[in-house]
Amino acid sequence: MNFDLTEERQMLQDTLRRFLRDRYDTETRNKILASDTGMSADIWNELAELGVIGALFTEEQGGFGGKGFDIAVVFEELGRAGVVEPFLDTAVLAGGLVADLGTDDQLGLIEEIIGGTVQLAFAHGEANSRYDLTRVNTSATEKGDEIVISGRKSVVVNAENADHLVVSARESGDQWDAEGISLFLVPKDAKGLTVQGYALLAGGRAAEVTFDDVTVPASARLGAAGKAFDAIETRTAYANVASTAETLGAMETACTLTKDYMLQRKQFGRPIATFQALAHRFSDLLIEMEQARSAVILAAGHLHADRKERELNISATKNLIGRVGRLVGEESIQLHGGIAMTQEYELAHIAKRIVMADHRFGDVDHHLERFIALSAA
Template identity: 45%
Template sequence: MEFNYSEEQLALQETLQRFISRDYDFDKRRKFSASSLGYSAEAWTQYAELGLLSLPYPEEFGGLGGNAVDIMLVMEQFGQGLLLEPYLSTVVTCGGLIRDAAPTPMKQKMLPQIAAGELKLALAAYEAAGRYDLSYVGCTARESGGSWHLTGRKTVVLDGASADHYLVSARSSGGTGDRDGISLFLVPRDAKGLTVAAYPTQWGARAADLKLDEVTVGADALIGAPGRALPIIERAVDRANAALCAEAVGIINALNQATLNYLKTRKQFGVAIGTFQALKHKMADMLIAAEQSRSMAIIAAVHADSQDAAERHRAISAAKAYIGQAGRLVGQSAVQMHGGMGVVDELIVSHYFKRLTMIDLSLGDADYHLANFSDTLRQAVSSV
């Protein structure tokens, strides 16, 4: 057993911390968020140079052969720095999916492009009426003459504004909500019949809704066997959730640090407000939540690469549910303890709070994942 990052991982962590303090302070972030792109293209180039964009890919595809714990480390820093770049979607969710499930020619073509910072991807798997259900796919895929024709809508595609390609789930057979019959396609942004409606998110990044109207792609755009893509998508979303857990832990620690500093410096009634027991105990609760959340993020990371789908899904749902709840406690408490300063745009605290809140609501909220985890308890209970 080992509960710490390796020397090599700590070196990478330090590099990222230096990058954030030098090139990505709160004022710079504000500018990146307000730009038309919604993030920093320069930062993306630096991630490529640092090897972050090739981190989880095998060496034969130009990657560094990293694992989910490496991703945990990176995502924790994404949280600390509130970084806006589409790393989760491109490298973790979609790049990871391609690594695991795409045909070799697609891997050979796309993974090096991702690594070089030349290609950004986004997963288009959710639809309006389906909430967090990945099997709720009304978008259709019809095969004819060696091509596939996709029609339907996809909602709130994370990092969807800047993506060069989308991974789109569509139904090639069965009815909405069936686990079977879902296929997955690589769709270029400039495909005929594809409309992309981009908009900002609550935390200042960009997402998009997609409308597909008889979008035609070749057979080589198919990832996985026709009608059998759901487990592939679930695996990618599990991995993305593990990464979100790590990002949330980064934010939780940052919020705790900011709140602790505030308690020590803000004076009322002639003393630092951190001398009041009501606030001390709340701060202690936040520290406990942070430690427990870190443990859960570790559990999620070490299961993220697991081949055992049931065990992986169970562990990651537990972690995402737990961290969703813990994040709510820490986020709300941090704002409360900052008083008026907690509800203004000027301080980074409210920005951490917004991102942390939206992490909970992304890819399944705490209630959704609690139900997932809870359902696993019905099995394998022996008699008394």
């Protein structure tokens, strides 16, 4: 089987890698992280002009990609450079849900998202939900031609910069039921909506979002009432492909930095890369990296398969990437010594990104249990 990129994807990868190599160094990122927004509007607009956001949507949705391998190509490069701008949250998650479920009027947002003029955030997780996608306590009550939303969402990435929030709320059923969950497109300036933001350890910003009787028209609903869970689960699968590809790119950077350091750092008159014990440890990392790449390819290739096959491959990949990522992060830091912990050195940020990625959309233990449950079903 041929796993080489198509000509179009190779051009996308080359263009994105060249741009990020020239424009996104450690000093630039540290300035972005220290800013109030936690992102660079200039970088966002320039990447939108390059077509990066368009590559995350299908032609029918107004883009030119949108398949598993398109997403993997883009996010591997974003991970390689340690990009903190919220492409996953605006395009893959919230934007993807609008594209999947939106009415003709709502779909008008997609063109603006692809053009880089509108940002979104997906407000789904709650304080007690952990990794369970069905646990939604935020309520949506229909009153005539309006919907009143009440509740609180936790760790909503990009909420401060978003123009609109895609909000999950329960219209019927128990807090654990898949049935009864709806999605709503809520403007950020809606009355009763408050956002309390904070910086994330791995870069970017998130917020606690409170809905105090936020009233929106019934036309703000995305899709049918109470039937949003399947779309949420599907888009979370897309997000996991993006996240694992991003982590793979970050691991490649960690390994490259480690190799360069081992070739430059000398002890007893020769590079430490020539010491057999260290060489064996680094070789083990490269072997694990190949397995990680195979897993990402497997997840991307099964993104459009039936639900069980798709979710089995997603959970297997998340579990493996989490385990390999922790190994690469720890070994890279140890092989570097103290320099790896300084904020001015690239590995400090990359290692945090690798480790923290395991805690979004389910960690290794969650996905191991989920894989077992799916296999037995």
